[in-house]
Amino acid sequence: MAGAFLDALTETEAEDLRSAGRRRAYGANVTLFHQGDEAGPVVVLLSGRAKVVSLSSAGREVIVAVRGPGDLLGELSAIDGEPRSATVTTLEAVDALLIPGSAFAAFLERRPRVALVILRMVAGRLRYADAQQADFATHDVVGRVAHRLVELSERFGTPAAGRIEIELPLSQEELAAWTGASREAVSKALQLLRSLRIVETGRRHVTVLDPEALQRRAQ
Numbered sequence: 001m002a003g004a005f006l007d008a009l010t011e012t013e014a015e016d017l018r019s020a021g022r023r024r025a026y027g028a029n030v031t032l033f034h035q036g037d038e039a040g041p042v043v044v045l046l047s048g049r050a051k052v053v054s055l056s057s058a059g060r061e062v063i064v065a066v067r068g069p070g071d072l073l074g075e076l077s078a079i080d081g082e083p084r085s086a087t088v089t090t091l092e093a094v095d096a097l098l099i100p101g102s103a104f105a106a107f108l109e110r111r112p113r114v115a116l117v118i119l120r121m122v123a124g125r126l127r128y129a130d131a132q133q134a135d136f137a138t139h140d141v142v143g144r145v146a147h148r149l150v151e152l153s154e155r156f157g158t159p160a161a162g163r164i165e166i167e168l169p170l171s172q173e174e175l176a177a178w179t180g181a182s183r184e185a186v187s188k189a190l191q192l193l194r195s196l197r198i199v200e201t202g203r204r205h206v207t208v209l210d211p212e213a214l215q216r217r218a219q
Contacts, residue, residue: 004070006044008117017044017114020107021099028169030090032073037084039077041098045069048094049156049169053087053177063178064129066091066170068156075118078104091169144179145189146217149199153208164208171204193217 006014023046026032032043035055045067052065052073064086067073073088078101099107108115139147149166157164170178176186193199198214200207208214 004068005072005117005121006070008121009114013111013114016111017099017107018097020103021097024096024098026090026094026096028090028092032088032090032096033084035084035087039081039083039101040074041100042075042078042104043073043088044097044099045071045073046095046097048096049091050088050094051091051170051174051178053089054085055087061177062180063174065125066152066155066178072118072121075104076122077101079118091174141179141181141185142189142192143217143219144181145175145186146193146198146214148175148179149193149206149208150214150218152206153211153214157208162211164211166206166208168204168206 009017021041021044026048032050033040035053047069049066049068050073051063052067053061054064056062067088074084076082077084081101108118152166152168153164157166159165168175172186172190173183176183179186181189190199190201193214194201196213198208198210198217200209
């Protein structure tokens with residue numbers, strides 16, 4: 001996946017972006033915007049993590065992504081003026097930068113290089129989504145869970161003595177919604193990974209004991 005949006009900006013571009021918006025703090029489990037809402041401000045996460053959720057045709061909530069510090073949210077609606085394509089809810093306390101859609105459009109006009117950054121970012125997300133769909137079609141639930149844990153360890157994990165510590169703001173229900181499986185199936189998958197001494201789990205916390213074995217399970 002592509003790196004965080006803010007990381008791809010120069011110091012001057014980032015300062016210009018910050019001057020166009022205002023900072024706001026949110027607690028955990030706060031919905032920043034809903035799927036189907038009219039286009040509103042663009043959100044840049046400065047700290048904390050949030051989940052991006054879409055409703056399936058059957059009305060089931062599916063987590064399509066977990067976003068973290070530096071990530072951009074709601075940019076498509078600001079660009080095309082269409083309603084929000086997903087719901088974004090905080091997983092923990094977050095600090096965010098809110099930029100009005102018109103101010104964001106003006107920013108892109110002043111900084112055309114950033115438009116290319118966003119284009120590359122969106123392309124990366126589309127490629128990632130296509131690869132996930134193909135992989136998940138052939139993976140069992142254990143493979144899907146392992147895949148998600150690998151992603152979390154790479155993006156948010158802290159290496160320590162050959163292990164990787166992940167402060168996991170996801171419940172088992174949310175992890176199930178992110179893997180396209182039932183909570184019971186995810187619980188059994190985690191139990192298997194624990195029995196193989198690949199991971200240890202606690203409340204909102206996972207320790208990857210054997211990163212290489214987890215990678216193999218994910219593949």
